[in-house]
Amino acid sequence: MDSQIKKIHQQLVSKEITCTELVQRKLDLLKKNTHNTANSLLESSALELAAKVDAKISNGETIGVLEGIPFGIKDVYMLQGTYTTASSNLLKHYKSAYTATAIQKLLDAGAIPIVKENCDSFGHGSSSENTIFGAVKNAINPELVGGGSSGGSAVNVAKDYTIFSIGGDTGGSIRQPAGYNKIYGLKPTYGRISRYGLMAYASSTDCVGPLAKSIEDIRIVLNVMSGKDAKDQTSIESESISEETIANTNTVKTIGYFKNFIENDAIDTQIKNDFLASIEKIKAKGIEVKALDFFKSDILVSTYYTLAMAETASNLSRLDGTNYGNRIESENLKETYAVTRSENFSEETKRRIVGGNQVLSQGFSDEIYLKGLALRDQISENFNKDFEEVDIIISPVTPSTPPKIGDSLKDPLAMYLSDAYTVGFSLGQLPTLTIPQGTSTGIQITAAKNNDAHVLQFANFLKETI
Template sequence: MESQILKIHQQLMNKEISCTDLVKGKLDLLKPNTHQTVNTLLDSLALDLAAKVDAKIENGETIGVLEGIPFGIKDVFMLQGTVTTASSNLLKNYKSAYTASAIQKLLDAGAIPIVKENCDSFGHGSSSENTIFGAVKNAVNQNLVAGGSSGGSAVNVALDYTVFSIGGDTGGSVRQPAGYNHVYGFKPTYGRISRFGLMAYASSTDCVGPIANTIEDIRILLNVMSGKDIKDQTTYVSKEISEESISKVIGIKTIGYFKNFMESDAINPKIKNDFLASIEKIKAKGIEIKELDFFKSDILVSTYYTLAMAETASNLSRLDGSNYGNRIEDKNLKESYAITRSENFSEETKRRIVGGNQVLSQGFSDEIYLKGLALRDAISENFENDFKEVDIIISPVTPSAPPKIGDSLKDPHAMYLSDAYTVGFSLGQLPTLTIPQGTETGLQITAAKNNDGLVLQFANFLKDLI
């Protein structure tokens, strides 16, 4: 199967290119920062690691598949000794004291980090505009948003500035920007990859996700990063996904889609028509298509943001400038806390903290938060029933095309609604892949929990069909 990682690996082994030249070439592409994807270039670290790979090859040693492959890291992951800002004013000078488990696994496999990538501050946004480093520009049209919150990661992959990038997906933060920039973005089953070292947004739905240009690269990266981690009790032992197992469509007989998504007033007519045309192409191959009933998209969005805001208010309560962060002194400790958080958090982050604290406050938690938890359970149960009837669920990634830069900042509600088709699968903790086909912003492929390989298998089937 097509793979950029394997192609570059072969070139390195055959001495067609040196790792140093490969890394230098990628750094040269990133330095102008024309799309505002770069928070920090890791040039010294990257070139040192590249020299070691070249020395191994020169000595006739075998290198691993990922060894010497340059990649990007969304700037919400810890990488020891590097500045990790979360694209926020509060952490603009914060140096990581340790490395995230998923990133460490890539480093152990020999992959070379070359850039910490721009994103919505603390993952709060769907456009990568809520950042101190300037709005990330779409890879296809620089006047449009890149999507978020992993916008810098998706754009770097789309422009071939990185071979792959690692993002974080809470409610669609890998899948939506992947769709906006026409690349592959995968949210695995919750707990398959350790979250240790990923700055927590909403702990119950946060996932580490790879972004790449091919399905095979997604498979390779997923296998390397997956597994039980004693530092993250939500992780579990998972089976490796073989290349052979995803090369043929075996056992996929019925595909479902949510008719509610098609009946929504929010969906762009072209995206709707293109999606239904894709469904017809699948049907023509003898696969049964089933319409499914689901919660309305506005219920999904409100449930997700109720819980996500509550969790982020709790997770970010530790950021007050006392232990780390950009502290602003005032006349007393309480005032110092207040001004530090007020001045350093973005408007979107403050909006979510305020909303979350209200949801959790006395008199509101029973009325709002507990109802949100009950709805999440109902959504998960709905998915369990659906997957008794279908093997795969397919859906648009977004209801509309990417907006112009600036529009989302004027209308946060519209930005939240752009997540209407991604957040449900996050609440269900299901494996979901964006593919750059089928509609202007791609298609989503989803399977039941722990069926990540089935998602990749069906993506391979669609690659030549749509």
């Protein structure tokens, strides 16, 4: 299987390249980068770690497959001693006091973090334009958005500035930018990877996940980060996925797709035609394809944003400049809180906080929030029934191609609707992978909970099929 990680590992072991040379090359690329992907470079620490890997190799010691591999981190993860800004004005000078569990597992495996990556502030956006560091530019066409909220992570992988990157996916924030930049991006089963040390957006759907250029690299990184964590009560035990398991591509007999996604007036004609052509290629391989009924995409979007805004309003209530953040003093404590939050949060973040507080307020919570929770339960039940009929569900990643930089800021509703095909799988807490094939923004592959291996298996099948 194609794997940049394994290829570089062999180059390091055979001394074709030193780890110091490898890391320095990537740092140099990031310094010259004009796509606004890097919030801060971790140059000194990365080169120190690289020197240790080189010393081990020189001494004839065995190194692990991830040892010495340079990677990027979306700037919403704690990494002790580094700036962790969430691309926000409020936290632009904040340094992490500890390291996120998922990142620590990668460090323990010897991987080397080289950059904290640009993103929509606090994950609030689908374009990576809501950031104090400037809009992330698409890897293929810099006039277009990089996607969001993990836009910097996706573009860094696509441009080979990092070997892999760690993004965060709440409603599509790994999968959509992966599709926009033609790489792989995985949202695992909710809880498979600990969220400890990830700045919370919507706690019930936040997922840690990898972006990479191959399925095998996704598998390697996923295995390292997965597992139960005593610091995150929502985390779950999970079995390691072997290379042999995902190479066995004959396990899927029936797939489904949501016909209302394809019959939607909002879908781009070319994306629709390409998706249907991919369906025909799958049928030609002898796999049964079923058209499934599902909730309308506007119901999915409104349900997701109702719950996500409520959760982010609650999660961000702690950010008032008292314990950390860019505090702005005013005439009294109440005014200080108000000015600090008003001046430091982005317009999109303020929009979500206001919306969330409205959803949770007395007189509205029963009518809106509780209805959203009930709909989420119905969506999960719908998925349970679907996976009694099919092994895999596939769908377009987005209804349209990436917009030009600036367009999403003019029309927030259009930005929310760009998540129409991703948020349902987030509400269902299902493992979902974007692959860079099938349409101009890729195809999503989804399986039932805890069946992450099936998603990677079918991705391997489609790599040879469409």
